[in-house]
Amino acid sequence: MSATDMKIEQAALDWLVRVNDPAFDQWDAWEAWLAADARHAETYWRLAEAEGEAVEALKSAPPRRAAPVIRRGVQFPLPRRAVMAAAVGALAVGLGWIGWTQTPRPWSVETAPGEQRTVSLADGSKITLDGGTRLSMDRRKPREVTLEGGRALFDVVHDDARPFIVGVGEAILTDLGTVFDVTHLQNGARVAVSEGSVRVDARGDTATLNPGDSVVASPRGLERRPVDIEAVDDWREGRLSWNGERLDVVAQDLARALNRPIRIAPALAGRSFSGSLNIGPDARDQRERIALLLGVTVIEDGEGWRLEP
Known part of the structure:
Protein backbone atom coordinates (compact mmCIF):
# COMPACT_ATOMS: atom_id res chain seq x y z
CA MET A 1 0.00 0.00 0.00
CA SER A 2 1.40 3.40 -0.99
CA ALA A 3 1.81 6.28 1.42
CA THR A 4 -1.11 8.07 -0.27
CA ASP A 5 -3.37 5.04 0.08
CA MET A 6 -2.42 4.74 3.74
CA LYS A 7 -3.30 8.40 4.33
CA ILE A 8 -6.66 7.95 2.60
CA GLU A 9 -7.44 4.85 4.63
CA GLN A 10 -6.51 6.59 7.87
CA ALA A 11 -8.70 9.56 6.96
CA ALA A 12 -11.57 7.20 6.04
CA LEU A 13 -11.26 5.45 9.40
CA ASP A 14 -11.28 8.81 11.13
CA TRP A 15 -14.46 9.85 9.29
CA LEU A 16 -16.10 6.50 10.04
CA VAL A 17 -15.50 6.91 13.77
CA ARG A 18 -16.75 10.50 13.70
CA VAL A 19 -19.88 9.69 11.68
CA ASN A 20 -20.75 6.99 14.21
CA ASP A 21 -20.78 9.60 16.97
CA PRO A 22 -24.44 10.52 17.71
CA ALA A 23 -23.34 14.15 18.13
CA PHE A 24 -21.70 14.32 14.69
CA ASP A 25 -22.88 17.34 12.69
CA GLN A 26 -20.19 17.94 10.04
CA TRP A 27 -22.18 16.38 7.19
CA ASP A 28 -21.20 18.99 4.60
CA ALA A 29 -17.48 18.48 5.30
CA TRP A 30 -17.96 14.69 5.11
CA GLU A 31 -19.71 14.98 1.73
CA ALA A 32 -16.99 17.30 0.42
CA TRP A 33 -14.27 14.83 1.45
CA LEU A 34 -16.08 11.94 -0.27
CA ALA A 35 -16.53 13.96 -3.47
CA ALA A 36 -12.95 15.26 -3.56
CA ASP A 37 -11.48 11.98 -4.83
CA ALA A 38 -13.10 8.75 -6.06
CA ARG A 39 -10.66 6.83 -3.83
CA HIS A 40 -12.07 8.56 -0.77
CA ALA A 41 -15.60 7.23 -1.34
CA GLU A 42 -14.38 3.76 -2.35
CA THR A 43 -12.23 3.43 0.77
CA TYR A 44 -14.84 4.83 3.12
CA TRP A 45 -17.67 2.54 1.94
CA ARG A 46 -15.35 -0.49 1.91
CA LEU A 47 -14.50 0.13 5.56
CA ALA A 48 -18.15 0.86 6.39
CA GLU A 49 -19.17 -2.49 4.89
CA ALA A 50 -16.43 -4.24 6.86
CA GLU A 51 -17.75 -2.56 10.00
CA GLY A 52 -21.27 -3.76 9.21
CA GLU A 53 -20.02 -7.32 8.76
CA ALA A 54 -18.24 -7.09 12.11
CA VAL A 55 -21.46 -5.94 13.77
CA GLU A 56 -23.37 -8.90 12.30
CA ALA A 57 -20.62 -11.28 13.44
CA LEU A 58 -20.76 -9.87 16.97
CA LYS A 59 -24.54 -10.33 17.11
CA SER A 60 -24.34 -13.97 16.03
CA ALA A 61 -21.21 -14.97 17.97
CA PRO A 62 -21.69 -17.45 20.87
CA PRO A 63 -21.03 -16.01 24.36
CA ARG A 64 -17.48 -16.39 25.60
CA ARG A 65 -16.89 -18.40 28.78
CA ALA A 66 -15.50 -16.46 31.71
CA ALA A 67 -11.78 -16.95 32.29
CA PRO A 68 -10.81 -18.72 35.53
CA VAL A 69 -8.83 -17.01 38.28
CA ILE A 70 -5.29 -18.42 38.68
CA ARG A 71 -3.72 -18.45 42.13
CA ARG A 72 -0.30 -20.00 42.68
CA GLY A 73 -0.67 -22.33 39.73
CA VAL A 74 -4.16 -23.52 40.76
CA GLN A 75 -7.23 -22.56 38.72
CA PHE A 76 -10.40 -21.56 40.56
CA PRO A 77 -13.56 -20.71 38.62
CA LEU A 78 -15.05 -17.29 39.28
CA PRO A 79 -18.02 -17.24 41.69
CA ARG A 80 -21.38 -17.67 39.97
CA ARG A 81 -22.44 -14.09 40.77
CA ALA A 82 -19.22 -12.69 39.33
CA VAL A 83 -19.64 -14.74 36.16
CA MET A 84 -23.20 -13.50 35.75
CA ALA A 85 -22.15 -9.88 36.31
CA ALA A 86 -19.35 -10.17 33.76
CA ALA A 87 -21.68 -11.75 31.21
CA VAL A 88 -24.34 -9.08 31.69
CA GLY A 89 -21.71 -6.35 31.44
CA ALA A 90 -20.22 -7.80 28.25
CA LEU A 91 -23.68 -8.20 26.72
CA ALA A 92 -24.60 -4.61 27.59
CA VAL A 93 -21.39 -3.30 26.07
CA GLY A 94 -21.85 -5.42 22.95
CA LEU A 95 -25.48 -4.45 22.44
CA GLY A 96 -24.67 -0.83 23.14
CA TRP A 97 -21.94 -0.85 20.51
CA ILE A 98 -24.24 -2.53 18.01
CA GLY A 99 -26.97 0.01 18.63
CA TRP A 100 -24.47 2.87 18.40
CA THR A 101 -23.02 1.76 15.07
CA GLN A 102 -26.44 0.97 13.58
CA THR A 103 -28.18 4.17 14.67
CA PRO A 104 -29.75 5.80 11.57
CA ARG A 105 -27.99 8.90 10.24
CA PRO A 106 -30.91 10.57 8.45
CA TRP A 107 -30.61 13.56 6.19
CA SER A 108 -32.91 15.15 3.66
CA VAL A 109 -32.79 17.31 0.55
CA GLU A 110 -35.62 19.68 -0.28
CA THR A 111 -36.21 22.10 -3.14
CA ALA A 112 -38.38 25.20 -3.15
CA PRO A 113 -41.13 25.58 -5.77
CA GLY A 114 -39.54 26.40 -9.12
CA GLU A 115 -36.08 25.28 -7.97
CA GLN A 116 -34.20 22.31 -9.42
CA ARG A 117 -31.22 20.66 -7.77
CA THR A 118 -28.94 17.73 -8.58
CA VAL A 119 -27.51 15.61 -5.75
CA SER A 120 -24.42 13.48 -6.43
CA LEU A 121 -24.08 10.36 -4.28
CA ALA A 122 -20.86 8.70 -3.18
CA ASP A 123 -21.25 5.78 -5.62
CA GLY A 124 -21.53 8.12 -8.64
CA SER A 125 -25.33 8.01 -8.86
CA LYS A 126 -27.15 11.31 -9.41
CA ILE A 127 -30.63 12.47 -8.42
CA THR A 128 -32.19 15.57 -10.00
CA LEU A 129 -35.00 17.06 -7.92
CA ASP A 130 -37.85 19.06 -9.42
CA GLY A 131 -39.31 22.05 -7.59
CA GLY A 132 -41.24 21.36 -4.41
CA THR A 133 -39.54 17.99 -3.90
CA ARG A 134 -38.27 16.31 -0.74
CA LEU A 135 -35.94 13.30 -0.48
CA SER A 136 -34.90 11.57 2.72
CA MET A 137 -31.86 9.31 3.02
CA ASP A 138 -29.73 7.55 5.61
CA ARG A 139 -25.99 8.10 5.41
CA ARG A 140 -25.45 4.56 6.67
CA LYS A 141 -27.58 3.19 3.80
CA PRO A 142 -26.47 5.37 0.88
CA ARG A 143 -28.34 3.33 -1.75
CA GLU A 144 -31.78 3.63 -0.14
CA VAL A 145 -33.85 6.75 -0.79
CA THR A 146 -37.39 7.82 0.07
CA LEU A 147 -39.21 10.29 -2.18
CA GLU A 148 -41.52 12.00 0.30
CA GLY A 149 -43.03 14.44 -2.19
CA GLY A 150 -42.53 15.92 -5.63
CA ARG A 151 -40.63 14.50 -8.59
CA ALA A 152 -37.07 13.30 -9.19
CA LEU A 153 -34.96 11.81 -11.98
CA PHE A 154 -32.60 9.01 -10.90
CA ASP A 155 -29.41 8.21 -12.83
CA VAL A 156 -28.17 5.17 -10.95
CA VAL A 157 -24.81 3.39 -11.07
CA HIS A 158 -25.82 -0.27 -11.01
CA THR A 178 -31.28 2.47 -14.80
CA VAL A 179 -32.26 6.05 -15.58
CA PHE A 180 -35.82 6.55 -14.36
CA ASP A 181 -38.26 9.26 -13.36
CA VAL A 182 -40.43 9.06 -10.23
CA THR A 183 -43.36 11.24 -9.18
CA HIS A 184 -45.00 11.14 -5.76
CA LEU A 185 -48.77 11.33 -6.39
CA GLN A 186 -51.59 12.01 -3.95
CA ASN A 187 -52.68 8.37 -3.97
CA GLY A 188 -49.59 6.55 -5.21
CA ALA A 189 -46.63 6.98 -7.52
CA ARG A 190 -45.68 7.20 -11.18
CA VAL A 191 -42.52 5.66 -12.62
CA ALA A 192 -41.15 6.08 -16.16
CA VAL A 193 -37.97 4.42 -17.46
CA SER A 194 -35.68 5.79 -20.17
CA GLU A 195 -32.70 3.46 -19.69
CA GLY A 196 -32.18 0.04 -18.11
CA SER A 197 -35.02 -1.39 -16.03
CA VAL A 198 -36.81 -0.99 -12.70
CA ARG A 199 -38.84 -3.43 -10.62
CA VAL A 200 -41.94 -1.91 -9.03
CA ASP A 201 -43.57 -3.56 -6.01
CA ALA A 202 -46.80 -2.01 -4.76
CA ARG A 203 -49.78 -3.39 -2.84
CA GLY A 204 -48.87 -6.98 -3.68
CA ASP A 205 -48.43 -6.32 -7.43
CA THR A 206 -45.08 -6.44 -9.22
CA ALA A 207 -44.02 -5.07 -12.60
CA THR A 208 -40.66 -4.81 -14.36
CA LEU A 209 -40.30 -1.67 -16.47
CA ASN A 210 -37.96 -1.38 -19.45
CA PRO A 211 -37.09 1.70 -21.55
CA GLY A 212 -40.29 3.30 -22.81
CA ASP A 213 -42.42 1.79 -20.01
CA SER A 214 -44.34 3.76 -17.42
CA VAL A 215 -46.65 2.75 -14.61
CA VAL A 216 -48.92 4.50 -12.12
CA ALA A 217 -49.21 2.66 -8.81
CA SER A 218 -52.44 3.55 -7.01
CA PRO A 219 -55.26 1.89 -5.05
CA ARG A 220 -56.53 0.74 -8.46
CA GLY A 221 -53.37 -1.33 -8.93
CA LEU A 222 -50.54 -0.94 -11.45
CA GLU A 223 -51.66 0.89 -14.60
CA ARG A 224 -49.10 0.49 -17.37
CA ARG A 225 -48.70 2.73 -20.41
CA PRO A 226 -45.99 3.55 -22.96
CA ASN A 243 -49.11 9.90 -23.13
CA GLY A 244 -52.51 8.49 -22.22
CA GLU A 245 -52.24 9.96 -18.71
CA ARG A 246 -55.27 10.33 -16.43
CA LEU A 247 -56.36 13.96 -15.99
CA ASP A 248 -56.17 13.72 -12.21
CA VAL A 249 -52.44 12.91 -12.59
CA VAL A 250 -52.01 15.66 -15.21
CA ALA A 251 -53.56 18.11 -12.73
CA GLN A 252 -51.02 17.11 -10.08
CA ASP A 253 -48.14 17.69 -12.52
CA LEU A 254 -49.52 21.13 -13.38
CA ALA A 255 -50.04 22.03 -9.72
CA ARG A 256 -46.42 21.22 -8.90
CA ALA A 257 -45.04 23.03 -11.98
CA LEU A 258 -47.17 26.17 -11.46
CA ASN A 259 -46.94 26.10 -7.64
CA ARG A 260 -50.68 26.50 -7.15
CA PRO A 261 -53.42 24.15 -5.95
CA ALA A 269 -60.50 12.54 -13.23
CA GLY A 270 -60.47 9.33 -15.27
CA ARG A 271 -60.30 10.95 -18.70
CA SER A 272 -57.00 10.23 -20.48
CA PHE A 273 -54.86 12.85 -22.16
CA SER A 274 -51.86 12.88 -24.53
CA GLY A 275 -49.92 16.03 -25.31
CA SER A 276 -47.32 18.45 -24.00
CA LEU A 277 -47.13 21.95 -22.55
CA ASN A 278 -44.31 24.44 -22.06
CA ILE A 279 -44.55 26.02 -18.63
CA GLY A 280 -43.99 29.78 -18.75
CA PRO A 281 -43.88 32.53 -16.11
CA ASP A 282 -47.28 34.08 -16.98
CA ALA A 283 -49.92 32.22 -14.95
CA ARG A 284 -52.81 33.93 -16.75
CA ASP A 285 -51.50 32.79 -20.13
CA GLN A 286 -51.00 29.26 -18.73
CA ARG A 287 -54.58 29.16 -17.52
CA GLU A 288 -55.96 29.87 -21.00
CA ARG A 289 -53.58 27.43 -22.69
CA ILE A 290 -54.44 24.66 -20.22
CA ALA A 291 -58.15 25.19 -20.83
CA LEU A 292 -57.65 24.87 -24.61
CA LEU A 293 -55.19 22.00 -24.40
CA LEU A 294 -57.22 19.84 -22.02
CA GLY A 295 -60.64 20.86 -23.31
CA VAL A 296 -61.80 21.97 -19.86
CA THR A 297 -62.94 25.09 -18.06
CA VAL A 298 -60.39 26.50 -15.61
CA ILE A 299 -62.10 28.32 -12.75
CA GLU A 300 -60.05 30.47 -10.40
CA ASP A 301 -61.33 30.56 -6.84
CA GLY A 302 -59.90 31.54 -3.51
CA GLU A 303 -58.07 28.22 -3.13
CA GLY A 304 -56.45 27.95 -6.58
CA TRP A 305 -57.71 26.56 -9.88
CA ARG A 306 -60.54 24.11 -10.42
CA LEU A 307 -60.85 22.11 -13.66
CA GLU A 308 -64.45 21.60 -14.74
CA PRO A 309 -66.02 20.02 -17.85
Missing part, protein backbone atom coordinates in the same frame (compact mmCIF):
# COMPACT_ATOMS: atom_id res chain seq x y z
CA ASP A 159 -24.32 -2.64 -8.45
CA ASP A 160 -25.54 -6.26 -8.30
CA ALA A 161 -24.31 -6.61 -4.73
CA ARG A 162 -26.02 -3.42 -3.51
CA PRO A 163 -29.28 -2.67 -5.34
CA PHE A 164 -30.49 0.92 -5.35
CA ILE A 165 -33.94 1.17 -3.72
CA VAL A 166 -36.44 4.03 -3.84
CA GLY A 167 -39.47 4.16 -1.57
CA VAL A 168 -42.37 6.32 -2.72
CA GLY A 169 -45.73 6.09 -0.98
CA GLU A 170 -46.54 2.38 -0.67
CA ALA A 171 -44.37 1.45 -3.67
CA ILE A 172 -40.81 0.10 -3.57
CA LEU A 173 -38.64 0.57 -6.66
CA THR A 174 -35.53 -1.52 -7.22
CA ASP A 175 -32.95 -0.41 -9.78
CA LEU A 176 -31.82 -2.99 -12.31
CA GLY A 177 -29.32 -0.62 -14.01
CA VAL A 227 -43.87 6.70 -22.68
CA ASP A 228 -41.59 8.54 -25.11
CA ILE A 229 -38.04 7.81 -23.93
CA GLU A 230 -36.84 11.22 -25.06
CA ALA A 231 -39.62 12.94 -23.06
CA VAL A 232 -39.01 11.25 -19.70
CA ASP A 233 -36.95 14.16 -18.38
CA ASP A 234 -38.60 16.99 -20.37
CA TRP A 235 -39.66 18.62 -17.11
CA ARG A 236 -36.05 19.60 -16.51
CA GLU A 237 -36.40 22.01 -19.43
CA GLY A 238 -39.81 23.31 -18.34
CA ARG A 239 -41.85 21.07 -20.63
CA LEU A 240 -44.48 18.62 -19.40
CA SER A 241 -45.40 15.64 -21.62
CA TRP A 242 -48.12 13.02 -21.22
CA ILE A 262 -55.32 22.61 -8.87
CA ARG A 263 -58.40 20.50 -8.20
CA ILE A 264 -60.31 18.51 -10.76
CA ALA A 265 -63.98 17.64 -11.06
CA PRO A 266 -64.65 13.93 -10.41
CA ALA A 267 -66.22 13.62 -13.86
CA LEU A 268 -62.87 14.53 -15.47
Whole structure:
Protein backbone atom coordinates (compact mmCIF):
# COMPACT_ATOMS: atom_id res chain seq x y z
CA MET A 1 0.00 0.00 0.00
CA SER A 2 1.40 3.40 -0.99
CA ALA A 3 1.81 6.28 1.42
CA THR A 4 -1.11 8.07 -0.27
CA ASP A 5 -3.37 5.04 0.08
CA MET A 6 -2.42 4.74 3.74
CA LYS A 7 -3.30 8.40 4.33
CA ILE A 8 -6.66 7.95 2.60
CA GLU A 9 -7.44 4.85 4.63
CA GLN A 10 -6.51 6.59 7.87
CA ALA A 11 -8.70 9.56 6.96
CA ALA A 12 -11.57 7.20 6.04
CA LEU A 13 -11.26 5.45 9.40
CA ASP A 14 -11.28 8.81 11.13
CA TRP A 15 -14.46 9.85 9.29
CA LEU A 16 -16.10 6.50 10.04
CA VAL A 17 -15.50 6.91 13.77
CA ARG A 18 -16.75 10.50 13.70
CA VAL A 19 -19.88 9.69 11.68
CA ASN A 20 -20.75 6.99 14.21
CA ASP A 21 -20.78 9.60 16.97
CA PRO A 22 -24.44 10.52 17.71
CA ALA A 23 -23.34 14.15 18.13
CA PHE A 24 -21.70 14.32 14.69
CA ASP A 25 -22.88 17.34 12.69
CA GLN A 26 -20.19 17.94 10.04
CA TRP A 27 -22.18 16.38 7.19
CA ASP A 28 -21.20 18.99 4.60
CA ALA A 29 -17.48 18.48 5.30
CA TRP A 30 -17.96 14.69 5.11
CA GLU A 31 -19.71 14.98 1.73
CA ALA A 32 -16.99 17.30 0.42
CA TRP A 33 -14.27 14.83 1.45
CA LEU A 34 -16.08 11.94 -0.27
CA ALA A 35 -16.53 13.96 -3.47
CA ALA A 36 -12.95 15.26 -3.56
CA ASP A 37 -11.48 11.98 -4.83
CA ALA A 38 -13.10 8.75 -6.06
CA ARG A 39 -10.66 6.83 -3.83
CA HIS A 40 -12.07 8.56 -0.77
CA ALA A 41 -15.60 7.23 -1.34
CA GLU A 42 -14.38 3.76 -2.35
CA THR A 43 -12.23 3.43 0.77
CA TYR A 44 -14.84 4.83 3.12
CA TRP A 45 -17.67 2.54 1.94
CA ARG A 46 -15.35 -0.49 1.91
CA LEU A 47 -14.50 0.13 5.56
CA ALA A 48 -18.15 0.86 6.39
CA GLU A 49 -19.17 -2.49 4.89
CA ALA A 50 -16.43 -4.24 6.86
CA GLU A 51 -17.75 -2.56 10.00
CA GLY A 52 -21.27 -3.76 9.21
CA GLU A 53 -20.02 -7.32 8.76
CA ALA A 54 -18.24 -7.09 12.11
CA VAL A 55 -21.46 -5.94 13.77
CA GLU A 56 -23.37 -8.90 12.30
CA ALA A 57 -20.62 -11.28 13.44
CA LEU A 58 -20.76 -9.87 16.97
CA LYS A 59 -24.54 -10.33 17.11
CA SER A 60 -24.34 -13.97 16.03
CA ALA A 61 -21.21 -14.97 17.97
CA PRO A 62 -21.69 -17.45 20.87
CA PRO A 63 -21.03 -16.01 24.36
CA ARG A 64 -17.48 -16.39 25.60
CA ARG A 65 -16.89 -18.40 28.78
CA ALA A 66 -15.50 -16.46 31.71
CA ALA A 67 -11.78 -16.95 32.29
CA PRO A 68 -10.81 -18.72 35.53
CA VAL A 69 -8.83 -17.01 38.28
CA ILE A 70 -5.29 -18.42 38.68
CA ARG A 71 -3.72 -18.45 42.13
CA ARG A 72 -0.30 -20.00 42.68
CA GLY A 73 -0.67 -22.33 39.73
CA VAL A 74 -4.16 -23.52 40.76
CA GLN A 75 -7.23 -22.56 38.72
CA PHE A 76 -10.40 -21.56 40.56
CA PRO A 77 -13.56 -20.71 38.62
CA LEU A 78 -15.05 -17.29 39.28
CA PRO A 79 -18.02 -17.24 41.69
CA ARG A 80 -21.38 -17.67 39.97
CA ARG A 81 -22.44 -14.09 40.77
CA ALA A 82 -19.22 -12.69 39.33
CA VAL A 83 -19.64 -14.74 36.16
CA MET A 84 -23.20 -13.50 35.75
CA ALA A 85 -22.15 -9.88 36.31
CA ALA A 86 -19.35 -10.17 33.76
CA ALA A 87 -21.68 -11.75 31.21
CA VAL A 88 -24.34 -9.08 31.69
CA GLY A 89 -21.71 -6.35 31.44
CA ALA A 90 -20.22 -7.80 28.25
CA LEU A 91 -23.68 -8.20 26.72
CA ALA A 92 -24.60 -4.61 27.59
CA VAL A 93 -21.39 -3.30 26.07
CA GLY A 94 -21.85 -5.42 22.95
CA LEU A 95 -25.48 -4.45 22.44
CA GLY A 96 -24.67 -0.83 23.14
CA TRP A 97 -21.94 -0.85 20.51
CA ILE A 98 -24.24 -2.53 18.01
CA GLY A 99 -26.97 0.01 18.63
CA TRP A 100 -24.47 2.87 18.40
CA THR A 101 -23.02 1.76 15.07
CA GLN A 102 -26.44 0.97 13.58
CA THR A 103 -28.18 4.17 14.67
CA PRO A 104 -29.75 5.80 11.57
CA ARG A 105 -27.99 8.90 10.24
CA PRO A 106 -30.91 10.57 8.45
CA TRP A 107 -30.61 13.56 6.19
CA SER A 108 -32.91 15.15 3.66
CA VAL A 109 -32.79 17.31 0.55
CA GLU A 110 -35.62 19.68 -0.28
CA THR A 111 -36.21 22.10 -3.14
CA ALA A 112 -38.38 25.20 -3.15
CA PRO A 113 -41.13 25.58 -5.77
CA GLY A 114 -39.54 26.40 -9.12
CA GLU A 115 -36.08 25.28 -7.97
CA GLN A 116 -34.20 22.31 -9.42
CA ARG A 117 -31.22 20.66 -7.77
CA THR A 118 -28.94 17.73 -8.58
CA VAL A 119 -27.51 15.61 -5.75
CA SER A 120 -24.42 13.48 -6.43
CA LEU A 121 -24.08 10.36 -4.28
CA ALA A 122 -20.86 8.70 -3.18
CA ASP A 123 -21.25 5.78 -5.62
CA GLY A 124 -21.53 8.12 -8.64
CA SER A 125 -25.33 8.01 -8.86
CA LYS A 126 -27.15 11.31 -9.41
CA ILE A 127 -30.63 12.47 -8.42
CA THR A 128 -32.19 15.57 -10.00
CA LEU A 129 -35.00 17.06 -7.92
CA ASP A 130 -37.85 19.06 -9.42
CA GLY A 131 -39.31 22.05 -7.59
CA GLY A 132 -41.24 21.36 -4.41
CA THR A 133 -39.54 17.99 -3.90
CA ARG A 134 -38.27 16.31 -0.74
CA LEU A 135 -35.94 13.30 -0.48
CA SER A 136 -34.90 11.57 2.72
CA MET A 137 -31.86 9.31 3.02
CA ASP A 138 -29.73 7.55 5.61
CA ARG A 139 -25.99 8.10 5.41
CA ARG A 140 -25.45 4.56 6.67
CA LYS A 141 -27.58 3.19 3.80
CA PRO A 142 -26.47 5.37 0.88
CA ARG A 143 -28.34 3.33 -1.75
CA GLU A 144 -31.78 3.63 -0.14
CA VAL A 145 -33.85 6.75 -0.79
CA THR A 146 -37.39 7.82 0.07
CA LEU A 147 -39.21 10.29 -2.18
CA GLU A 148 -41.52 12.00 0.30
CA GLY A 149 -43.03 14.44 -2.19
CA GLY A 150 -42.53 15.92 -5.63
CA ARG A 151 -40.63 14.50 -8.59
CA ALA A 152 -37.07 13.30 -9.19
CA LEU A 153 -34.96 11.81 -11.98
CA PHE A 154 -32.60 9.01 -10.90
CA ASP A 155 -29.41 8.21 -12.83
CA VAL A 156 -28.17 5.17 -10.95
CA VAL A 157 -24.81 3.39 -11.07
CA HIS A 158 -25.82 -0.27 -11.01
CA ASP A 159 -24.32 -2.64 -8.45
CA ASP A 160 -25.54 -6.26 -8.30
CA ALA A 161 -24.31 -6.61 -4.73
CA ARG A 162 -26.02 -3.42 -3.51
CA PRO A 163 -29.28 -2.67 -5.34
CA PHE A 164 -30.49 0.92 -5.35
CA ILE A 165 -33.94 1.17 -3.72
CA VAL A 166 -36.44 4.03 -3.84
CA GLY A 167 -39.47 4.16 -1.57
CA VAL A 168 -42.37 6.32 -2.72
CA GLY A 169 -45.73 6.09 -0.98
CA GLU A 170 -46.54 2.38 -0.67
CA ALA A 171 -44.37 1.45 -3.67
CA ILE A 172 -40.81 0.10 -3.57
CA LEU A 173 -38.64 0.57 -6.66
CA THR A 174 -35.53 -1.52 -7.22
CA ASP A 175 -32.95 -0.41 -9.78
CA LEU A 176 -31.82 -2.99 -12.31
CA GLY A 177 -29.32 -0.62 -14.01
CA THR A 178 -31.28 2.47 -14.80
CA VAL A 179 -32.26 6.05 -15.58
CA PHE A 180 -35.82 6.55 -14.36
CA ASP A 181 -38.26 9.26 -13.36
CA VAL A 182 -40.43 9.06 -10.23
CA THR A 183 -43.36 11.24 -9.18
CA HIS A 184 -45.00 11.14 -5.76
CA LEU A 185 -48.77 11.33 -6.39
CA GLN A 186 -51.59 12.01 -3.95
CA ASN A 187 -52.68 8.37 -3.97
CA GLY A 188 -49.59 6.55 -5.21
CA ALA A 189 -46.63 6.98 -7.52
CA ARG A 190 -45.68 7.20 -11.18
CA VAL A 191 -42.52 5.66 -12.62
CA ALA A 192 -41.15 6.08 -16.16
CA VAL A 193 -37.97 4.42 -17.46
CA SER A 194 -35.68 5.79 -20.17
CA GLU A 195 -32.70 3.46 -19.69
CA GLY A 196 -32.18 0.04 -18.11
CA SER A 197 -35.02 -1.39 -16.03
CA VAL A 198 -36.81 -0.99 -12.70
CA ARG A 199 -38.84 -3.43 -10.62
CA VAL A 200 -41.94 -1.91 -9.03
CA ASP A 201 -43.57 -3.56 -6.01
CA ALA A 202 -46.80 -2.01 -4.76
CA ARG A 203 -49.78 -3.39 -2.84
CA GLY A 204 -48.87 -6.98 -3.68
CA ASP A 205 -48.43 -6.32 -7.43
CA THR A 206 -45.08 -6.44 -9.22
CA ALA A 207 -44.02 -5.07 -12.60
CA THR A 208 -40.66 -4.81 -14.36
CA LEU A 209 -40.30 -1.67 -16.47
CA ASN A 210 -37.96 -1.38 -19.45
CA PRO A 211 -37.09 1.70 -21.55
CA GLY A 212 -40.29 3.30 -22.81
CA ASP A 213 -42.42 1.79 -20.01
CA SER A 214 -44.34 3.76 -17.42
CA VAL A 215 -46.65 2.75 -14.61
CA VAL A 216 -48.92 4.50 -12.12
CA ALA A 217 -49.21 2.66 -8.81
CA SER A 218 -52.44 3.55 -7.01
CA PRO A 219 -55.26 1.89 -5.05
CA ARG A 220 -56.53 0.74 -8.46
CA GLY A 221 -53.37 -1.33 -8.93
CA LEU A 222 -50.54 -0.94 -11.45
CA GLU A 223 -51.66 0.89 -14.60
CA ARG A 224 -49.10 0.49 -17.37
CA ARG A 225 -48.70 2.73 -20.41
CA PRO A 226 -45.99 3.55 -22.96
CA VAL A 227 -43.87 6.70 -22.68
CA ASP A 228 -41.59 8.54 -25.11
CA ILE A 229 -38.04 7.81 -23.93
CA GLU A 230 -36.84 11.22 -25.06
CA ALA A 231 -39.62 12.94 -23.06
CA VAL A 232 -39.01 11.25 -19.70
CA ASP A 233 -36.95 14.16 -18.38
CA ASP A 234 -38.60 16.99 -20.37
CA TRP A 235 -39.66 18.62 -17.11
CA ARG A 236 -36.05 19.60 -16.51
CA GLU A 237 -36.40 22.01 -19.43
CA GLY A 238 -39.81 23.31 -18.34
CA ARG A 239 -41.85 21.07 -20.63
CA LEU A 240 -44.48 18.62 -19.40
CA SER A 241 -45.40 15.64 -21.62
CA TRP A 242 -48.12 13.02 -21.22
CA ASN A 243 -49.11 9.90 -23.13
CA GLY A 244 -52.51 8.49 -22.22
CA GLU A 245 -52.24 9.96 -18.71
CA ARG A 246 -55.27 10.33 -16.43
CA LEU A 247 -56.36 13.96 -15.99
CA ASP A 248 -56.17 13.72 -12.21
CA VAL A 249 -52.44 12.91 -12.59
CA VAL A 250 -52.01 15.66 -15.21
CA ALA A 251 -53.56 18.11 -12.73
CA GLN A 252 -51.02 17.11 -10.08
CA ASP A 253 -48.14 17.69 -12.52
CA LEU A 254 -49.52 21.13 -13.38
CA ALA A 255 -50.04 22.03 -9.72
CA ARG A 256 -46.42 21.22 -8.90
CA ALA A 257 -45.04 23.03 -11.98
CA LEU A 258 -47.17 26.17 -11.46
CA ASN A 259 -46.94 26.10 -7.64
CA ARG A 260 -50.68 26.50 -7.15
CA PRO A 261 -53.42 24.15 -5.95
CA ILE A 262 -55.32 22.61 -8.87
CA ARG A 263 -58.40 20.50 -8.20
CA ILE A 264 -60.31 18.51 -10.76
CA ALA A 265 -63.98 17.64 -11.06
CA PRO A 266 -64.65 13.93 -10.41
CA ALA A 267 -66.22 13.62 -13.86
CA LEU A 268 -62.87 14.53 -15.47
CA ALA A 269 -60.50 12.54 -13.23
CA GLY A 270 -60.47 9.33 -15.27
CA ARG A 271 -60.30 10.95 -18.70
CA SER A 272 -57.00 10.23 -20.48
CA PHE A 273 -54.86 12.85 -22.16
CA SER A 274 -51.86 12.88 -24.53
CA GLY A 275 -49.92 16.03 -25.31
CA SER A 276 -47.32 18.45 -24.00
CA LEU A 277 -47.13 21.95 -22.55
CA ASN A 278 -44.31 24.44 -22.06
CA ILE A 279 -44.55 26.02 -18.63
CA GLY A 280 -43.99 29.78 -18.75
CA PRO A 281 -43.88 32.53 -16.11
CA ASP A 282 -47.28 34.08 -16.98
CA ALA A 283 -49.92 32.22 -14.95
CA ARG A 284 -52.81 33.93 -16.75
CA ASP A 285 -51.50 32.79 -20.13
CA GLN A 286 -51.00 29.26 -18.73
CA ARG A 287 -54.58 29.16 -17.52
CA GLU A 288 -55.96 29.87 -21.00
CA ARG A 289 -53.58 27.43 -22.69
CA ILE A 290 -54.44 24.66 -20.22
CA ALA A 291 -58.15 25.19 -20.83
CA LEU A 292 -57.65 24.87 -24.61
CA LEU A 293 -55.19 22.00 -24.40
CA LEU A 294 -57.22 19.84 -22.02
CA GLY A 295 -60.64 20.86 -23.31
CA VAL A 296 -61.80 21.97 -19.86
CA THR A 297 -62.94 25.09 -18.06
CA VAL A 298 -60.39 26.50 -15.61
CA ILE A 299 -62.10 28.32 -12.75
CA GLU A 300 -60.05 30.47 -10.40
CA ASP A 301 -61.33 30.56 -6.84
CA GLY A 302 -59.90 31.54 -3.51
CA GLU A 303 -58.07 28.22 -3.13
CA GLY A 304 -56.45 27.95 -6.58
CA TRP A 305 -57.71 26.56 -9.88
CA ARG A 306 -60.54 24.11 -10.42
CA LEU A 307 -60.85 22.11 -13.66
CA GLU A 308 -64.45 21.60 -14.74
CA PRO A 309 -66.02 20.02 -17.85
